Amino acid sequence: MEAAAGGLCGSGPPLLLSEGEQQCYSELFARCAGASGGGPGPGPPEAARAAPGAATAAAGPVADLFRASQLPAETLHQITELCGAKRVGYFGPTQFYVALKLIAAAQSGLPVRIESIKCELPLPRFMMSKTDAEIRFGNTAELHGTKVQIPYLITEKNTFKRIDDEDKQQETQSPSMSPLASPPSSPPHYQRVPLSHGYSKLRSSTEQMHSAPYEARQPLVQPEGPSTGGPGAKPPRHQASLIRSFSVERELQDNSTSYPDEPWRITEEQREYYVNQFRSLQPDPSSFISGSVAKNFFTKSKLSIPELSYIWELSDADCDGALTLPEFCAAFHLIVARKNGYPLPEGLPPTLQPEYLQAAFPKPKWECALFDSYSESIPANQQPRDLNRMEKLSIKDMADFPVPTQDVTGDDKQALKSATDEALPKDMSEDSATPKDSNSLKARPRSRSYSSTSIEEAMKRGEDPPTPPPRPQKTHSRASSLDLNKVFQPSVPASKSGLLPPPPALPPRPCPSQISHHIVNSEPSTQLKPPAQLPKYGDFRLQKQSEQASEAEVHPQLNRAPSQAAESSPTKKEIPYSQPPSKPIRRKFRPENQATENQEPSTTVGGPASVATVKPHPAVQKQSSKQKKAIQTAIRKNKEANAVLARLNSELQQQLKEVHQERIALENQLEQLRPVTVL
Amino acid sequence: MAVCVAVIAKENYPLYIRSIPTENELKFHYMVHTSLDVVDEKISAMGKALVDQRELYLGLLYPTEDYKVYGYVTNSKVKFVMVVDSSNTALRDNEIRSMFRKLHNSYTDVMCNPFYNPGDRIQSRAFDGMVTSMMIQVC
Numbered sequence: 001m002e003a004a005a006g007g008l009c010g011s012g013p014p015l016l017l018s019e020g021e022q023q024c025y026s027e028l029f030a031r032c033a034g035a036s037g038g039g040p041g042p043g044p045p046e047a048a049r050a051a052p053g054a055a056t057a058a059a060g061p062v063a064d065l066f067r068a069s070q071l072p073a074e075t076l077h078q079i080t081e082l083c084g085a086k087r088v089g090y091f092g093p094t095q096f097y098v099a100l101k102l103i104a105a106a107q108s109g110l111p112v113r114i115e116s117i118k119c120e121l122p123l124p125r126f127m128m129s130k131t132d133a134e135i136r137f138g139n140t141a142e143l144h145g146t147k148v149q150i151p152y153l154i155t156e157k158n159t160f161k162r163i164d165d166e167d168k169q170q171e172t173q174s175p176s177m178s179p180l181a182s183p184p185s186s187p188p189h190y191q192r193v194p195l196s197h198g199y200s201k202l203r204s205s206t207e208q209m210h211s212a213p214y215e216a217r218q219p220l221v222q223p224e225g226p227s228t229g230g231p232g233a234k235p236p237r238h239q240a241s242l243i244r245s246f247s248v249e250r251e252l253q254d255n256s257t258s259y260p261d262e263p264w265r266i267t268e269e270q271r272e273y274y275v276n277q278f279r280s281l282q283p284d285p286s287s288f289i290s291g292s293v294a295k296n297f298f299t300k301s302k303l304s305i306p307e308l309s310y311i312w313e314l315s316d317a318d319c320d321g322a323l324t325l326p327e328f329c330a331a332f333h334l335i336v337a338r339k340n341g342y343p344l345p346e347g348l349p350p351t352l353q354p355e356y357l358q359a360a361f362p363k364p365k366w367e368c369a370l371f372d373s374y375s376e377s378i379p380a381n382q383q384p385r386d387l388n389r390m391e392k393l394s395i396k397d398m399a400d401f402p403v404p405t406q407d408v409t410g411d412d413k414q415a416l417k418s419a420t421d422e423a424l425p426k427d428m429s430e431d432s433a434t435p436k437d438s439n440s441l442k443a444r445p446r447s448r449s450y451s452s453t454s455i456e457e458a459m460k461r462g463e464d465p466p467t468p469p470p471r472p473q474k475t476h477s478r479a480s481s482l483d484l485n486k487v488f489q490p491s492v493p494a495s496k497s498g499l500l501p502p503p504p505a506l507p508p509r510p511c512p513s514q515i516s517h518h519i520v521n522s523e524p525s526t527q528l529k530p531p532a533q534l535p536k537y538g539d540f541r542l543q544k545q546s547e548q549a550s551e552a553e554v555h556p557q558l559n560r561a562p563s564q565a566a567e568s569s570p571t572k573k574e575i576p577y578s579q580p581p582s583k584p585i586r587r588k589f590r591p592e593n594q595a596t597e598n599q600e601p602s603t604t605v606g607g608p609a610s611v612a613t614v615k616p617h618p619a620v621q622k623q624s625s626k627q628k629k630a631i632q633t634a635i636r637k638n639k640e641a642n643a644v645l646a647r648l649n650s651e652l653q654q655q656l657k658e659v660h661q662e663r664i665a666l667e668n669q670l671e672q673l674r675p676v677t678v679l
Numbered sequence: 680m681a682v683c684v685a686v687i688a689k690e691n692y693p694l695y696i697r698s699i700p701t702e703n704e705l706k707f708h709y710m711v712h713t714s715l716d717v718v719d720e721k722i723s724a725m726g727k728a729l730v731d732q733r734e735l736y737l738g739l740l741y742p743t744e745d746y747k748v749y750g751y752v753t754n755s756k757v758k759f760v761m762v763v764d765s766s767n768t769a770l771r772d773n774e775i776r777s778m779f780r781k782l783h784n785s786y787t788d789v790m791c792n793p794f795y796n797p798g799d800r801i802q803s804r805a806f807d808g809m810v811t812s813m814m815i816q817v818c
Contacts (some may be wrong), residue, residue, distance in 0.1 A: 291793030306802055309794035313805050321791035 021101070024123050029096045032061040062096065069103045079103060082114060264349035266333050266357065274329040288322040294331070301335050307344065311335060314348045326357035680770070681778065682746065683707035683762040684810050686786065688798060689755065691715055695801040698762070699814055711760045714740045714748045718758050721750070735783075736776050751779040759783070778813055785809040 066076045083098035098114075104123060105111075266274070275285065281297055282289045289297075298308050315331035316323060323331060330352040338344055350356060683698035698707040717740040725734075737750035742765065751759040759782050763770055789795055789803045 291791065295793035305794055309792055309802070310804060312792045312794055313788075313803055316791070319788040319791050321793065 021104075021123055025097045025100050028065060028100060029093055032065060032096070062099075066099070066103065069107060071103060071106050075106050076103075079106065264333065264337065264345070265351045266329055270333065270336070271329060274332045275325065277332065278325055278328050285325050288324045289328060291321040291323075294323050294328070298331065298335060301339065303335060303338060307338060308335075310344060311338070314345070315352070317348065317354050324354065326354035329357055330354065680763070681761045681813050682764050683711065683760075684782070684813060685711045685760045686782075686801060687711070687715060687758040687760060689757060694757070694799070695806070695810075697807075697810055697814070707762055710743070710746065710748060710762055714750060714760050715758065717741055717748075718750045718752060718760070722752060722756075736779055738772070749775050749779070751783070753783060753786075757786070759786075781809060781813070 063076075066079065067073075069076075071079075079099050079102040082102055083095040277297075278285060278289065281293055294312075295308075298311070299305075301308075303311075311331055311334045315327050315334060317327060330348065333352060334344065683696070683704075685693055685697070686695040688694050693711070696708060696711065698704050718737060721737050721740070735751055735753060737752060740748045740750045740760070742748070745765050746762050747765050749761045749763065751761075753759075759779055761775065761778065761782075763775070785803075785806045786801075789801055789806050790797065792803065795801075795803070
């Protein structure tokens with residue numbers, strides 16, 4: 001193979017080129033060569049390696065051109081090998097022609113062999129995958145290209161490795177294309193392959209040829225090569241010159257080495273990769289990544305901690321310890337740049353400012369964006385394309401397109417818009433300038449949490465407060481808590497402690513004093529339901545009770561600690577006593593209850609006391625239903641009180657046990673310490 | 680315009696100390712070191728009250744012939760000490776306060792950086808820049 005290639009190299013054309021082919025190939029070659037020659041400081045190292053410029057075509061454009069042929073990468077590899085470019089290291093005319101012929105062969109379905117090119121073949125077809133909208137040569141077939149691009153995209157996507165911006169800038173032209181591509185810039189951008197994991201390969205020249213992004217910025221389209229090749233060299237040549245000029249301009253505008261900010265410009269492909277990485281860390285693209293998560297992630301890049309710290313400082317513009325999507329992209333880009341040997345800048349470059357990035361890549365949803373951009377860019381593309389068609393002959397007009405795009409980020413959509421709106425770049429520059437100032441000048445409101453506290457932590461903190469103090473009941477909880485306190489504090493007056501412990505637990509104590517007053521009070525029965533009294537009492541208060549009900553209420557209240565079923569023993573005698581007993585009751589209940597109870601006893605006692613005797617019965621009937629409700633609520637409250645008291649009981653039991661144990665221990669000690677006098 | 684700025688950690692070791700280069704830096708280090716005692720004294724004097732009520736700005740810690748030393752403590756017991764030239768009479772208390780506030784903000788920014796471990800020396804360039812802006816411009 002190589003020998004054959006070598007032979008090819010040396011001799012004239014063992015391959016026979018038809019006239020059309022020759023025209024076409026020379027066109028293509030000129031373009032590729034022109035592109036490389038025109039480009040300032042060659043992007044790809046291979047171009048540098050490529051010997052005397054004019055005679056060789058730079059690998060970048062050539063690679064793009066080959067890719068535009070829609071052949072699988074493997075085939076292209078084979079072709080390049082066969083044609084001898086790899087061997088000699090550059091694409092001389094011979095190699096180029098052979099390669100083209102091989103491409104044609106491959107496209108016709110023939111195996112990639114030297115022998116295949118010996119026969120007559122149709123011209124190779126190159127799909128013009130269009131990246132930049134501004135340079136369009138207007139082609140009817142362009143529309144085709146869009147559709148074709150998309151599937152191409154998908155298939156090729158994973159096979160490419162990221163290369164530098166500069167490489168992407170190389171133009172590819174294809175003079176002959178059947179389906180023409182000048183599809184809207186967006187597809188090509190999205191065609192960019194995400195960053196490969198091999199950062200070190202970023203600039204590998206060898207990779208570029210075969211793995212360069214599927215779509216570099218191709219200036220344009222060559223109107224159907226085969227069709228136009230025929231009519232004469234002039235139009236194609238003209239176009240070639242146009243293309244060349246475009247390519248030159250493109251390279252001027254796009255080439256990272258020429259533009260001061262280029263290393264800090266995030267291309268579409270990179271952007272997409274960063275967004276994917278962001279997604280892997282934080283599914284919601286509009287939210288942010290916490291500092292610790294980002295730290296772990298960036299530490300994997302194996303940069304030193306001080307450098308990472310500095311990169312963080314640069315990229316976290318609002319200094320909140322978390323990275324939003326644009327901040328994350330900026331940080332990632334800085335890391336990538338650093339790994340590639342770029343020194344870290346003193347300040348965040350304007351193209352990496354979050355506002356700039358957000359404006360440039362506003363769409364959080366990339367999938368939708370893809371299709372949106374397709375639809376958007378197609379009409380937009382057609383505009384410049386139409387312009388191209390109209391003003392084909394004026395290079396100057398064409399040149400206008402690249403100019404506005406210079407200031408725009410790598411986003412083709414932006415480019416499209418900027419092509420039509422030259423004011424945009426100025427806005428962008430202003431925008432980038434102002435945020436920088438505003439950042440430094442304004443006092444940053446520290447709305448987000450500090451020092452890598454994540455949102456989840458903040459939320460957790462927010463959740464914590466509600467849970468701890470659930471005040472279960474109005475009636476007994478406080479009493480129980482107070483009880484505990486009182487129990488543990490020996491200093492508390494016994495009387496109070498006697499009252500405060502849960503009423504059921506110590507029924508007798510408060511009751512006797514009160515119960516003594518109540519002759520009628522059937523204590524044992526009534527003691528069972530202290531809480532029941534309350535609701536009844538409340539009901540009565542609302543209704544302006546009958547004495548019976550009120551008495552019933554009052555009675556239970558009196559015996560609240562013991563709790564009574566007051567219905568059983570409403571008596572007038574209780575009423576007068578209701579007043580004094582209510583006082584201890586008040587003490588037992590919580591303030592709210594006290595308030596209610598105070599009111600209740602005062603109102604009900606006062607009222608019913610006088611009226612009760614008069615009209616007990618009618619009111620009672622009405623209140624029976626209400627009593628039922630009251631009873632139900634009372635039952636519920638009683639149950640709750642029971643639970644509380646049971647818990648208190650168990651705690652007290654435990655304490656008792658502990659105290660017992662202590663006592664035993666102390667007694668033992670005493671035994672030991674006691675002098676052994678008893679013998 | 681400070682002559683020396685120092686950030687002292689809770690455990691009383693310096694996280695960041697910088698003085699204008701012409702002077703004998705050791706002297707400033709010593710001054711900062713001795714001022715820590717005064718800072719502790721001031722903190723403990725207010726110790727009975729809740730931390731919330733304690734003011735962050737401590738004011739003039741002690742004056743010497745040539746210099747005045749001001750102090751500021753954060754809630755996490757990180758101390759900022761600033762030495763200013765006595766001859767610079769134009770410096771008012773408010774200005775010192777604002778300088779400390781800026782220091783505190785920059786310090787918070789440093790803390791926000793996840794790559795910064797609390798207790799490390801402060802190597803942030805932004806912090807350096809801010810401190811430089813506060814120091815006397817020595818030709």
